[in-house]
Amino acid sequence: MVAMVDGDIISKDHKKAEKAIKQTRNAVVKRLCINAKIDYPYAWWQGSEAADKIEFVDKFLGTLISVISGSKVRAHDHELEFIRYRVPQIVAIFGPKPTDMTADDIDSQGNWHFGEGDHEKISLLGSTLPVPSDIRSKDQPTKQEVIAMADAQLSLDNCPGCNGDIPFGSIILITEFAHLFPANCCDNMIWFNQDAETDLEGLE
């Protein structure tokens, strides 16, 4: 099984065709993630958008050919196509997803730390979050932009998740129609419909 990324040939062979395909797909994703400077997403082929991801990756793959073990790879036999892609496209498909976010990953400045490294963070202010359907009315968008932040200690008496004190530095993220309290005390993402919340003291 061979694939081509940016004109470079990736070749994997295995006794079992399905393994060869899987190894080649993984190698393509690894290469694309290096180019896009994002971490290789472990088990990228699982989850809700898996079929779309596999379909995208398979564009880079040539036709499967059975060969005698150890024989030379002849790339042109595999009918490879030169696939053009853009880095933002790779980040959107394989990059960190806000749905993976947990309260522990959100700091008091409203940054989401999606990885271990210092640079692996995104400011949530201005980014768009999927809002759970149970706190949205039907006419409100499924994804909403974070337009402001508030100090959670000034806004809430107790954590609605664990009933404990609101930890120092906790924030509330405010979208047009909803509020999100990332509760560091119990690592819960607690959403409110905006009507349920009052007296939010803006941080900025």
Ligand SMILES: [Zn+2]
């Ligand atoms: Zn709590």
